[in-house]
């Protein structure tokens with residue numbers, strides 16, 4: 228694969244063609260703050276925290292987001308100029324003004340400024356990570372980004388919940404940087420909250436091997452439908468950890484002792 232050479236904070240970096248500036252920076256341990264980027268989901272370009280300053284033969288001090296900008300041969304990139312620091316701080320203040328003091332936002336704001344003074348509002352920052360993971364990775368399509376007409380004809384976006392499609396896997400909550408989506412497991416129940424409203428409750432299944440409560444019926448059936456395995460019936464009653472051990476024990480390279488664990 229063709230390699231690209233560019234300068235990042237006065238350091239020469241070589242990366243495969245097509246690599247973004249953000250991934251190039253990460254490959255050499257340079258930290259650029261991000262909020263809406265996740266390697267498995269690709270860039271959204273929403274939060275703009277990952278801004279960097281670029282210099283090429285045709286432009287100077289051009290500010291762009293690094294998560295969706297490819298590194299180009301000969302490009303010079305700076306991640307920490309005074310202008311960038313001020314811009315990032317403004318972005319963080321805007322983002323934190325619409326959140327409920329989430330720890331991720333607090334951590335990022337503190338990394339941009341010592342004067343963190345968040346407002347108390349419960350709202351998501353519309354980064355879209357929850358929608359992407361639900362639609363592109365889990366493929367349940369229980370969340371979507373929607374719009375409503377506000378005052379002065381402004382259009383506000385929000386996350387719409389499709390109850391019928393939700394399987395209670397909790398992937399959305401695990402990626403939400405501000406806690407606008409939460410999954411709470413209590414006893415035999417899993418509850419899903421969006422914007423502090425309970426949206427759906429599920430019963431948690433019990434593993435037949437270790438007796439732990441591990442996921443919802445809807446999630447298990449959703450996953451099993453996609454598995455082409457003769458062992459579906461055994462897997463149906465096991466949590467992921469015990470299922471892994473079951474697979475290991477069923478391989479011939481393991482001793483009969485492992486197999487006994489499941490008899």
Ligand code: FES
Pocket residue numbers: 260261262263264270271272273274275276277278292293294295
């Ligand atoms: S991380 Fe690049 S725009 Fe959010």
